[in-house]
């Protein structure tokens with residue numbers, strides 16, 4: 001009997017010891033595998049991605065995440081200063097943790113290979129965080145993904161893009177009216193946008209809801225809701241986004257009984273409220289008589305619920321319908337809103353770039369007028385934009401909304417990098433570091449961290465009707481036989497945040513500029529001879545050709561905008577799993593900027609200090625829209 005008890009104790013102890021040693025054994029095994037690849041590697045306690053995101057947030061809250069430290073750089077990979085570690089480790093390296101290997105990529109060619117081979121580099125297994133209402137097009141793979149992609153396709157039709165244009169214009173006008181009523185008296189008083197971030201989130205949500213969900217809303221209207229709630233539509237989305245982790249990690253049975261004033265209680269409230277709004281829109285669509293030709297995402301999802309997919313042999317489940325409804329709103333509203341927000345801040349800080357954009361806007365409105373239209377039209381005017389595109393592309397390059405995209409090797413894969421071949425073992429997580437590539441000086445030049453839309457301008461591609469400034473000289477593209485140079489870097493600012501601070505002079509000039517506005521020297525503002533605070537760097541088209549340009553350029557788009565070479569520009573990722581909402585977002589961006597700046601110019605509101613601008617989701621920096 002005694003020996004039996006000893007036996008059990010020994011077994012339990014051995015098991016306990018094994019569990020304690022397991023991470024060490026796993027790390028040892030993964031280290032051995034990392035060495036066999038021949039790539040440089042770094043040992044870290046947890047892999048990049050979800051775990052490092054958690055650790056980063058927790059350590060930051062505890063005040064233990066000092067910028068500039070190695071841990072900060074490692075966990076902060078994929079955030080806007082994400083190239084720093086590559087400066088030390090190279091453009092492709094591995095991190096090794098007890099949970100496995102992760103290959104971090106800031107090399108365009110390797111990124112191209114990874115994004116280009118969907119079956120060899122699939123989505124990683126643990127993407128369930130965005131699964132909270134159900135499986136969806138972003139986190140599914142294989143035949144299920146194909147089914148979801150086919151069903152959600154109608155959201156990205158040209159008919160819906162035209163609706164995005166109209167809805168974007170309508171919502172922007174609502175937003176400006178909300179500032180007018182909050183601001184003061186005369187139409188000449190600058191419009192003060194105190195919470196531009198929150199306003200742009202609401203605008204983004206309303207644009208998708210109006211154009212893709214067949215539910216046009218006024219500024220403060222909510223869609224029908226299937227549950228009783230005090231939260232508005234936009235508040236519930238905001239709260240769901242803020243409480244994604246508790247919603248994802250906590251069993252719903254526990255969330256349901258959590259105290260209402262706790263984070264878990266608020267998370268549950270927001271989760272049920274937003275679910276209620278989505279259900280309300282679905283229920284209303286079910287009750288509506290079918291009207292052919294009015295296809296939107298909801299009608300497509302409802303049809304997929306009753307029609308079997310041939311390959312899968314099943315229809316879409318209720319939770320997949322909810323999952324896809326949620327993911328379009330989630331993937332589409334915040335990314336576009338943050339891009340608009342950063343773009344407006346950058347335009348406020350670079351009045352000379354803003355001038356070029358305003359000229360384009362004026363010329364496009366003038367042309368519409370000459371064609372007998374007082375409003376812009378998607379079919380005719382969207383493709384006339386050039387500086388607006390350049391502003392959007394440059395903003396997504398520098399302030400990449402989704403810093404890293406993650407993949408997974410389904411079997412051993414060979415990659416070519418820097419003239420060598422490397423075998424990447426099966427089960428390696430691959431993080432394509434978009435921010436890293438965008439800040440890689442070998443790719444985008446030594447000023448990679450500087451926000452400068454003029455780098456997108458290809459000579460000879462001026463918008464119709466747009467007269468370039470007299471001093472503007474086209475920069476010829478260098479010959480394609482150019483070889484990648486090695487740069488000696490003049491210590492660039494460590495991040496766009498630093499780049500912004502680097503421009504502190506500019507901000508002081510901007511402040512003076514705003515004061516001028518406030519002192520009502522408006523005639524001077526409208527005059528062409530006004531000396532605006534200059535951009536602190538020479539626009540690209542006035543500079544000698546950059547050797548980096550031929551590396552990133554694969555020609556020009558039909559609008560005369562730089563067409564980046566594959567692998568060099570990844571805000572929307574690339575390949576078959578690239579963002580399907582790229583054009584949706586571009587249409588929204590262009591029409592919002594055009595409507596906002598039709599009669600106004602944007603500046604920082606008076607009294608704002610430079611240091612307040614940070615790179616995390618933009619905080620409340622008041623902007624002023626001054627009538628021009």
Ligand code: HEM
Nearest residue numbers: 138331332335336401402405571572573577579580581585
């Ligand atoms: C500036 C705006 C946007 C940016 C930067 C952006 C970025 C991205 C990125 C990087 C991916 C790939 C994610 C991954 O591989 O893990 C993606 C996927 C996706 N995005 Fe966007 N997105 C934007 C706007 C939108 C909009 C407006 C919509 C829809 C209304 C949308 C819908 C989607 C969908 C459905 C996917 C999944 C594609 C698939 O896997 O088949 N996105 N987006």
